[in-house]
Amino acid sequence: MRLIAVSKTKPAAAIREAYAAGQRDFGENYLQELVRKAEELGELADIRWHMIGHLQTNKAKLAARHASLVHSVDSPRVAEALARRRGEWVSAGMDLPAHLATPLRVLVEVNIAGEAQKAGCVPAALGEVLASIEREPWLALGGLMTVPPFTDEPDVARRCFERLRALRDAHGGPERLPELSMGMSDDLEAAIAAGATLVRVGTAIFGARSARTPTPLDPASG
Numbered sequence: 181m182r183l184i185a186v187s188k189t190k191p192a193a194a195i196r197e198a199y200a201a202g203q204r205d206f207g208e209n210y211l212q213e214l215v216r217k218a219e220e221l222g223e224l225a226d227i228r229w230h231m232i233g234h235l236q237t238n239k240a241k242l243a244a245r246h247a248s249l250v251h252s253v254d255s256p257r258v259a260e261a262l263a264r265r266r267g268e269w270v271s272a273g274m275d276l277p278a279h280l281a282t283p284l285r286v287l288v289e290v291n292i293a294g295e296a297q298k299a300g301c302v303p304a305a306l307g308e309v310l311a312s313i314e315r316e317p318w319l320a321l322g323g324l325m326t327v328p329p330f331t332d333e334p335d336v337a338r339r340c341f342e343r344l345r346a347l348r349d350a351h352g353g354p355e356r357l358p359e360l361s362m363g364m365s366d367d368l369e370a371a372i373a374a375g376a377t378l379v380r381v382g383t384a385i386f387g388a389r390s391a392r393t394p395t396p397l398d399p400a401s402g
Contacts, residue, residue: 181372184230186364186382188213192220194386199224207251207380209233211242213259218246232361232380233327234299237261244284245269251325251361251378252289254301256312262286263316270318283320286313287361290347291328292340300326303347310351323359323377324348328367337367 184207187195195206195217208214208231218229235243240261242391243250253259267285270292288309291300301309306324313321324347328340339363348357361378363371368379 181376181380182378184232184361184378184380185385186232186380187217187386188382190386195221196224198385199227203385204228205230205248207232207382211235211239215242215246231379235262239267241268243281247284248286249322250382251287252299253286253309253313254289254299256290256309259309259312259316259319260287263318266318280351283316283318285320285322287323287325287359288313288321289325289327290344292326292343293336294331298327303343304328306347306351310357321357323357323361325361325378328362334370338370338374341367341371341376345375347363351394 182205183203185198185203188209202363204226206217206226208302210233211231212284213230214231221227229246229250230251231243231247232251235250235258237257240258242261244265253262262284266280269280280337288306289300290306291298291302292360294302310321313319324344326340326344327338331337344360344362346353348360351357360372360375361380363376363379365381365384368381371379
């Protein structure tokens with residue numbers, strides 16, 4: 181299991197401190213924040229940035245340039261946009277970091293609970309999204325991701341995690357989909373018990389998040 185330290189709204193100094201303690205994987209919900217921090221902390225050569233928030237197709241170029249793993253592919257359109265942009269970076273012939281010369285690893289976000297306000301493909305569409313990723317030479321299919329409903333009822337999260345695992349098993353198992361990205365500070369124990377390989381933890385590492393003002397590049401700004 182791998183820990184993703186969710187660093188949204190946190191300053192570069194906090195990330196440097198976690199990096200010095202041995203953490204290498206950091207997750208961001210907003211693409212502009214990921215890009216800014218990746219550039220500010222560019223001297224940390226082995227840091228890995230995870231895009232865990234909703235991704236729009238018109239932001240694919242930046243995600244393909246800076247992310248080590250995108251957790252939130254939820255449609256063939258997003259997959260195609262990421263693949264096209266990744267290929268463009270490589271074909272441009274620039275002096276690129278090593279991770280850009282390889283296919284971009286992606287996970288498919290599944291909206292297990294069918295919440296209208298959340299991103300992610302519905303379970304019935306999962307096969308189509310998986311196939312669209314596997315058609316793209318500049319993408320590497322890594323697994324599945326989900327975010328359970330926000331509730332004080334622990335069984336709700338547990339059932340969501342178990343259903344994601346069942347979907348993984350129905351679509352090729354760990355051989356095709358090795359990663360299950362699920363679990364946050366409040367429900368990581370249930371996620372680990374259900375088979376999570378990636379857990380996304382912010383508050384338990386960095387403390388409570390500060391307020392944040394959306395910027396034009398971010399999905400939160402509309």
